[in-house]
Amino acid sequence: MKLFLFELGRFIYPDAPKPIPVPGYLIQTKNGKNILVDTGFPEQYITNPPLSEGVTVAVNQEDFIVNRLAEIGLKPTDIDLVVLSHLDYDHAGNLLPFGHAEVIIQRLQYETAKVGHPRFLSTKDQWNDDSIKFRLIDGDQEIGAGIKLIESSGHVPGHQSIVLKLPETGPVLLTVDAVLNSSMTDGDNRPLDVSAVDDAQARISTKKLMKIAKEENVQLIIIGHDSEQWEKLEKAPSYSR
Template identity: 50%
Template sequence: MRLYLLPLATMQPGNIPVPGYVIQTDDNINILIDTGWPRSFIDNPQNPPGLIVEMSAEDSIVSRLSSIGLSPLDIHYLVCSHLDDDHSGNHDLFTSAELIIQREHYALAKSGHPRFAANRGVWGGASLNYRVINGDMELVPGVELLETSGHVPGHQSLLVRLPRTGPVLLAVDAVMHSSMADAATREMYITDMDDELRIRASTQKICDVANRENATLVIYGHDSEQWSTLHHAPAYYD
């Protein structure tokens, strides 16, 4: 099994990474986690308040997949951590994949919540095949989905058990930065949508799973300091 880290954009100030991830299993199942900002941002970035999105043609999800010999049609599963614009901007390309999302989150987004409305034409297309799940689930052997509501209701993270590297936790936005990894002391961030109890609970869950599994790596969702130390595609962890 291999884990690829895909750089899909950078946000300034602070060189904040926008990652995606690909897991390739030994039986050639390709799992993509998140698709980054909309590809239209390459020529026309729509900067969120206080940030500048830097996205080149090389950063597009199609280009990053191509760097490891894949195209959108090769993806079997697209795991939707959540539907914020910087995570769901290119879902419409993955019409051959099964999109895996938490029921609570999908229902919230489909209800018309304004946080997810701007990109609904991309993630909400009728040609997309969603599988709605409830809670933690083993997707394939060695890949476990973890329900981590807090940043948004129905957020999900992943545990990947790699044969040589060992267990790797993809916290995604349940824990965006290593400075937020302590459930008791973490500050609430402006983009955290859910109530404080659920945010602290999901933070603690990431910590508990990492300790239980003796995780080699916990990869935080937007940690510029950590990101600069990691292997990026076409390099991989196995």
């Protein structure tokens, strides 16, 4: 099994010392299946980024998920499965290129979006398209040998993180937005997550993930949007195995 890391854009805050990375991931299984985790900002943000006070969204041409996949020799049709951590615009902006693949999402997140939660309207053209083949799951679920999805609500209802067991690196935890940066790994003492729908639930999920990390002897925790850690990680075309 291999794990590729992609940078799919970045947030730039005037009071932050460094840009905040937006990661995506590709898991290649032992039997050659390609599992994409999240799809990044909508393609149109390359030339027409959203205007939001206090933050700049920066997406280059190479950050578009289709172009990142091309860097490792893959086309959208090579993707067998898409795992969506959640439907925020930096994670679910490009589902339509993968309309042939099954998309796994927590039922709670999907139903929260379907009833009209305003947070997910910016990606509605992607997740509400009839061509998307969703598999709705409830709670923690193994989706393949050594790959388990972990329900980790709080940032949004029905957020999910991923634990995978690489043959050489060992177990790896992708927290995605359940843990945004390294200051938030302590569920009891983490700072307020102003982007969380339910910060109290986010703290519970943080404790759940850190407990799993300890029990599973996780060797690498890749945190959702941590600038300092991201600089030190090898990105595609390099990979961990």
